[in-house]
Amino acid sequence: MRTTRALALTAGALALGHGLPALTSLGPVRPLLAPKLSGPGDPGHVALTFDDGPDPASTPLFLEELAKTGTKATFFLLGQMLEKAPWLGRDLVDAGHEVAVHGWAHRPLLIRGPRATLDDVTRAKDLIASVTGQEPAYYRPPYGVLNSAALYAARRNGLRPVLWTHWGQDWTAKATPDSVLRTVTRGSLAGATLLLHDSDCTSAPQAWRSTLGALPRVLERCAEQGLKVGPLREHGLR
Structure with a gap:
């Protein structure tokens, strides 16, 4: 009986250790448990990041919008999406943007084992590097949920794992340009890392249109506050 109980306690401890980092996906908790994980940086700078691309239906439109102001951003790419549109990965880098790893497939890591997780991250990183010629430096897990394997x-x-300090909640069918602007600019933007999406591959259909509609006003809001917007590599991560 004691052996069975000991094994059960050990298994429970291992499961807790595996999933405990996932608590950092909770916005109010993250600053307490892992303050650096959110990506706070130079108080005069805002890091602009996009997840889930590259998507031929939408990413080129984001590139056009960013080019209007010469703004550079960090794009967290999915290996599955890049495999379908490798030229878009090259376009991102050629335009001066930074590419980072969002994994191969947008699947919750808590239901995947350590070997599958390592394969997911490694495959995505290797493809991004080979296709774009840029070696990724940052990783953001699907749904922002980390575990020990990730x-x-x-x-x-x-x-380096980097989540976000502000998000636009731009993946829902109810999102509008106004709601994305209001949500992503809530609170102080000084030193913020913004999370937006340039693809609807895991979002409501056409949700990216709300993000694209809000983007010019997000950049204007940052400029009004005297903040420079750029990629994570220029963010002075703490």
Whole structure:
């Protein structure tokens, strides 16, 4: 009986250790548990990041909009999406943007094992590097949910995990340009890392249109506050 109980306690402890980092996906908790993970940076700078691309239906329109102001951003790419549109990955880098790893497939890591997680991150990183010629430096897990396996996979691949301080909640069918602007600019933007999406591959159909509609006003709001907008590589991550 004691052996069975000990094994049960050990299994429970291992499961807790595996999933405990996922608590950092909770916005109010993250600053307390892992203040650096959100991506706070230079108080005079805002890091602009996009997830889930590259998408031929939408990413080129974001590139056009960013080019109007010469703004550079960090794009967290999915391996599955890049495999379908490798030229878009090259277009991102040629335009001066930064590419980073969002994984191969947008699947919750808590339901995947360590080997599958390592494979997911490694495959995505290797494809991004080979297609774009740029070695990724950052990793953001699907849904912002980390676990011990994801942290190990990131370390093995020389990637720094970065989540966000502000998001636009731009993936829902109810999102509008006004709601995205209002949500992503809530609170102080000084040193913020913004999360937006340039693809609807895991969002409501056409949700990216609300993001694209809000983008010029997001940049204007930052400029009004005297903040420079750019990629994570220029953010002075703490």
